[in-house]
Amino acid sequence: MLARIAHELYWLGRNLARAEFTARAVEAVFQAELQGTSDAAPGVSFGSGGLLAMFGDVDESQHSSQALGQLTLDAERPGSMLASIERAREGARTVRDVISAEMWEAINTTALGLRGGGQPGWTAPAGPYLASQYVKERTALIWGVSNRTMLRDEAKCFLDAGGLIEISDMVLRMLRIAMPPGDSAPADGQALILLQAVGGFHAYLRAVTAPPNAHPVARFLLFERAYPDSVAACVDSLNDVFTMADAGPRNSKPVLRVSRLAADLDFQRRALPDGAELTDICKQTQQELARIDQDVAERYFAGAASAGLRR
Amino acid sequence: MHFAIRFLTEYHYDAPVTDNLNALRVRPATTSTQRCDEFHTRIEPEARVSRHLDYFGTEVIEFGIPTSHEQLTIDVRARVVTSAPPDPPEGSWDGLLTPAYFDAAGEFALPWQDQPSIAGLESLHDALEAECPLETLETLCELIPDRFEYRPGATYVGSTVSDLLDMGAGVCQDFVHLSLVLLRRRGIAARYVSGYLWAAPHDEGADSMELDTHAWLEALLPCSDGRGEPVWVSADPTNRGLAGEAHVKIGHGRFYSDVPPVKGLYMGGATSQLEAAVTMSRLDPQTSARA
Amino acid sequence: MSSRAPTPALDARGEEEAIDSYRPQAPFLDELFELDGTPRPTARALVEELRRLGPAGLIEAGRRRDAIFMQQGITFETSGGGGATHERPFPLDLVPRVLSGQEWRDIKRGLAQRIRALNHFVDDVYHAREIVREGLVPWRLVVSCSHFARAVHGIRPPGGVYTHVAGCDLVRHSDGTWKVIEDNVRIPSGISYVLENRAAMARLVPELFASYRVRPVDHYPQLLLRALRSVAPSAESEATVVVWTPGPANPAYFEHAFLARQMGVELVEASDLVVRDDVLYMRTTRGLERAHAVYRRLDDDFVDPLEFRSDSLLGVPGLVRAYRAGSVAIANAFGTGVADDKAIYCFVPDMIRFYLGEEPILENVKTYLLSDPEVLEHVLGRLDQLVIKPTGESGGRGVMIGPHAEEAEIARMRDVISAHPERWIAQDVVRLSTVPTVGIDGVLAPRHVDLRPFAVFGERIDIVPGGLTRVALDDGSLIVNSSRGGGSKDTWVLEDGDDADRAGPPIADTQPPALPDLRYGAWTGQQQQQQQLHPPSPQGPQRRKTL
Known part of the structure; x- marks a missing residue:
């Protein structure tokens, strides 16, 4: 398939996943x-300040509800749900003939529903909450529609790959914010908020x-690995989709890198004792994912994303 | 007296059953007038048994058979020595109102649970009017067999006191339950006793006999001078009198379901057939019986 | 609730009057307002927000609440006429109840003390009976309790803990003091509503929280799980905990499922459990799997047909055997009902002095034991002024409130009590405090409330801040049980300076790496073109900035 189309699909996946993760958080x-x-x-410490920090926006003076508002419907913020969804919509327009009609409609409706302050009633203090609920439901629907209506071909692989890379990056980002390294590391108190922010509370309990x-x-x-949004599970799935999409996976740089990362994570899971500090692993894994992103761009997108990174 | 007791129970199921759990209350108690020298149980199919004393002090033997089976045998053997109880005290009615009596009576003086009013009790109650609690107890032991017929099969294990009054007939369990109700109405604490009875005919010096498990009662009587501790006195309303050394006690409770000899449950839709028999043999020379 | 007709919206002036005309009903204490109708200091900001919402706003939020509760299945069944039952959303009132941090600390200390004493008592009556030998509690009274469990005589559970979950009912008298009206140490229910109420309030009326720091309650399931694991006879991390429900037909099934889900453990019914060789197992797809701790939500009577009611085949035969062998922990322990018997209740202050050597922090309500003929005489003479309760029941069953009862009802009660005085107690009528409550028209009116805090006893006693506030929804009614038309309120315990020890860790000062580039590299130009087709598209400026 065209490198450009693959690239659009990959970013469509990333933007959808980012909107979904932001909504949950x-x-x-x-x-x-x-x-x-x-x-x-x-x-752990993870609040509106931490959430903003995840998107590279640290502003201590912000009131919590303002901060959350910025992450939902503020079109000026690149990290807001609205911005992510709008980007996803643009990407979807570009590849309308590749994705199914149902999927395009689902994405388009979502964007329309978020524009101009969203639905009536979202102005109350519960606004960020209501908008998040909406985005959560809609993105779940979009992924569901894509699974049921799209051919399981290369196109679907790149769409999924984008989503998987984004989820693992977001999770790592959150862990690094919430659990700072070294002396400032908090005692091993409860961390429900992290599970809730990912939507993994019940999975964890089980x-x-x-x-x-x-x-x-x-x-x-x-x-x-049994939890679909964990970093290890995402990397495993990445391995699957790239292996399927790649014309020659045996000597493909991204495929080799991904499979090495999957093996690394599995090794560390077994090698690290309970309670060991995980900061370094988070950092290394995130760096490795950035390299994969770059490799992917070079191999499949004719260097498109790497051009962006170099800037 | 010196007895060997064998209590053999066999269940036959018409289809395989599993998870057969049972609790046995069959071991003769050790009291001031009775001693259990030897005691064995054998379960077939084989099962691990555990023992503990229940709230009333009765030894409970528990076992469970998880695997599929169609027959269950419980074979219990015991050797017991009994002696005659001391003469019962003749304390007055006032003795029923002392704190010492209250403490000793506990739940055995509480009104019969769940049986608020039993029609037809009044005349029986009136007939028990007497000089002292002991006399009431003795009267009761005559009154019950006079008024009611001992007829196996007239009632079943779950029968109530009302059933006995309606039928006019029953077995020892029913007689005891009715007696407990009447005694408690008179303010006398009374409890149900489960055990074995050596019921050899007086004229025949048999060494061994087949019988069933038996039930009688114990009533708490104030001591004669009114000051000492009240005493539990055994009485057998089925056999018209106070109980003696022919009675081998297993344990006591508020009513039958506190001391059932065998209680069990199993999984499976099968129906069971029960064969149970108690064999008692006298081991000491029967001079006293022949004299 | 769905039949609630929309009320014509009042104009702004009318809305303000709706709140300003609120007056507490003397002699009852109102928790948010002074007698003259001015808000109490802690309630000022709350009242301000309520005024801003107005009746229309409250009605609208109520409608959303009912929709959410119906959707999530947070309902309870009421029986209408003719035996038909129908599902209604759980009636959560939108005005919260506010307790100060200091007030809560006193309640918490008092409850912990009381629960510790009750636990001692359970242990004592099944073992040494010291309190009886000391002459403080009559043995006759203990053995006449219908929940005195002879089957567990002499069994001491792991850690000596019997009352793992306790919910004592508190009321606030008109003089401001808190009194315990009833202890619940068998299977108190309602905690799921505490958690769901809070979640719903945060969604429906977040503005009410604006000026307050309210202590969270959502860690309850973790407290419970930790307590259950700590008493389980196994390594703590390996303990398999289960929640045992009588089944979906039980009115509290929602709560059973809620707790199992929140703790991440199996929700089992009797048929899932089996005892083999004194060990409790559950039947799974992989064969039998051992269960170490059971949070059971059914009465003693139905747990083991071999030991308790033999006419019931509902339970797990042999469970008491396994419990006696120490291979399984049961919460709450069997036989705890003896401690929350209404006749035993009178002796709880004595228990606290006897077992703990402390003075009770929380008072009892004046109670009359009817087994004493003189007391009985006195009580029969003034049945119309007292509350009469059956000793062995809970949940408001069989209760008669003298001042509200009709002549015939009182006469009937007189006969019943005279026949079995030991099965009843009488209590003075407590002047339950009131909290403003939203009526059908969106206007606030004073309604009576009680409070059931939930305590968890494992290695120590933990009590989640607040508890379930139950509210009588009818004017003047003192009956707060949801099965009898009561509703509930979110209970706020406010944070004050003294809770500093629980402050969270500092926010990370590590800067995360920049977000992966959002731009489209080589194809930016093309995107820009699309952009221009939609000038108002909000991400326009961002995109341009990067070029």
Whole structure:
């Protein structure tokens, strides 16, 4: 398929995943910040400030509801849900003939629903929450439609690859913000907020017997291959989709890099004792993902994204 | 007296059953007038048993058979020595109102649960008017067999006191339940006793006999001077009198379901057929019986 | 609720009057307003926000609440006429109840003390009976409790903990003091509503939270799970915990499923469990799997047909055997009902002094034990002024409120009590405090409330801030049970300076790497073209900046 089309699909996936992740995180933070401190000592710090920091925007003076508002419907912020969805919509327009009609409609409707302040009633203090709910539901629907209506071919692979790269990057980003390294590392208190921000609360409860404290939660989000949004699971799936999409996976740079990263994560899961610091792994993995992103651009998109990175 | 007791229970199921769980209350108690020297149980199919004393002090033997089976045998053997109880105290009615009596009576003086009013009790109640609690107890032991017929099959294991009053007939379990109700109405604490009874005919010096498990009661009587501890006195309303050394006690409770000899449950839709028999043999020379 | 007709919107002036005309009903204490109708200091900001919302706003939020609750299945069944039941959304009132941090700390200390004493008592009655030998509690009274469980005599559970989950009902008297009206140490329910209420309030009326720091409650399931694991006879991390429900027909099934889901453990029914060789297992697709701790949500009577009610085949035969062998922890332990019997309730202050050597922090309501003939005489003479309760029941069943009862009802009660005085107690009528509550027309009116905080007892006693506030929705009614037309409120415990020890860790000062480039590299120009087709498209400026 055309490199340009593959590139658009890849970014369509990334933008959709980013909007979805942002929505989940905003919802979790909104709920948590309405209330005071919990009896259960927190082991991580992740609030509206941290959320903004994830998108590279640190502004301590911001009031929490303002911060969340910026991440939802503020068209001026590149990290807002609205911006992500608008970019996804543009990308979808470009590849309308490649994706299914249902999928285009689902994306288009979502963007229309978010524009101009969103739905009536979203102005209340619950606005960020309601908008997040909407985006969560809509993105779930978009992914569902794509799974049921798109041919499982190269195009679907690049769409999925974009989503997978974005999710793992977001999770790593969040972990690095919430669990700073070294002396400033908090005691192993509860880390429910991280699970809620990813939407993995129930999955965690069923997969892990330890209480949802910072270390076991971080391990879960990094290594649990049975949980679809963990970094390890995303990397595994990336390996699958690139292997399928690549014409010659045996000597493909991105495929080799991805499979090496998958093996690395699996090794570290077993090698690292419980409670070991995970900061370095988060950092290395994120760097490795950036390199994969670059390799992908070079091999499949005729160097498109790498041009962007170099700038 | 010195007895060997064998209690053999066999269940036959008409289809395989699993998870057969049972609790046995069959071991003769050790009391001031009774000693259990030897005691064995054998379960077939084989099962691990565990034992503990229940709230009333009765030894409970529990076992479970998880695997599929169509027959269950419970074979219990015991050797017991009994002696005659001391003479019952003749304390007055006032003795029923002392704190010491209250403490000793506990739940055995509480009104019969779940049976608020039983029609037809009044005349029986009136007939038990007496000089002292002991006399009431003795009267009761005559009154019940006078008014009711002992007829196996007239009632079943879950029968109530009302059933006995309606039928006019029953077995020892029913007689005891009715007696407990009447005694408690008179303010006398009374409890259900489960056990074995050596019921050899007086004229025949049999060494061994086949029988069933038996039930009688114990009533708490105030001591004669009104000051000492009240005493539990055994009485057998089925056999018209106070109980003696022919009675081998297993345990007591508020009513039958506190001391059932065998209680069990199994999985499966099969129906079971039960064969149970108690064989008692006298081991000591029967001079006293012949004299 | 769905039949609630939309009220014509009041004009702005009318809305303000709606709140300003609110007056507490003397002699009852109102928790948000002074007698003259001015808001109490802690409630000022809340009242301001309520005024801003107005009746129309409250009605609208109520409509959204009902829709959300119906969608999520947070409902309960009420029986209409003719035996037909229908599902209604759980009636959450939108005006929260506010407790100060100091007030809460006192309640919490008082509850912890009381629960510790009740736990001691359970242990004592099934073992040494010291409190009986000391002459403080009559043995006769203990053995006449319908929940006194002879089957578990002499069994001491792991850690000596019996009352893992406790929910004592508190009321606030007109003089401001808190009193315990009833202890619940069997299977108290309602915690799911505490959590769902808070989540719903945050969604529906987040503006009310604006000026407050309200202590969260959502860690309850984790507290419970930790407590259950800590008493399980296995390594803590390997303990398999299950929630045992009687089944979907149970009115509290929603809560059972909620707790199992929130703890990430299996929700089991009796047929899923089996005892083999004194060990409890659950039947799974991979064969039998051991269960170490059971949070059971059904009464003693139905847990084991071999030991409790033999006419019930509902339970798990042999469960008491496994419990006795120490191979499984049961929460709450069997036989705890003896401690929340209404007749035993009178002795709780004595228990606290006897077992803990402390003075009770929370008071009892004046209670009359009817087994004493003189007391009985006195009570029968003034049945119309007292509350009469059956000793072995909970959840408001069988309760008669004298001042609200009709002549015939009182006469009937007189006969019943005279026949079995030991099965009843009488209590003085408590003047339950009121909290403003939204009526059908969106206007606030004072309604009576009580409070059921939930305590979890594992290695220590934890109590989630607040609890379930139940509210009588009818004017003047004192009956707050949801099965009898009561509703509930979100209960706010406010943070104050003394909670500093729980402050979170500092925000990370590590700067994350920049977001992956959002731009489209070589094809930017083309994107720009598309951009221009949609001038108002919001990301335009961003895109241009990068060029």
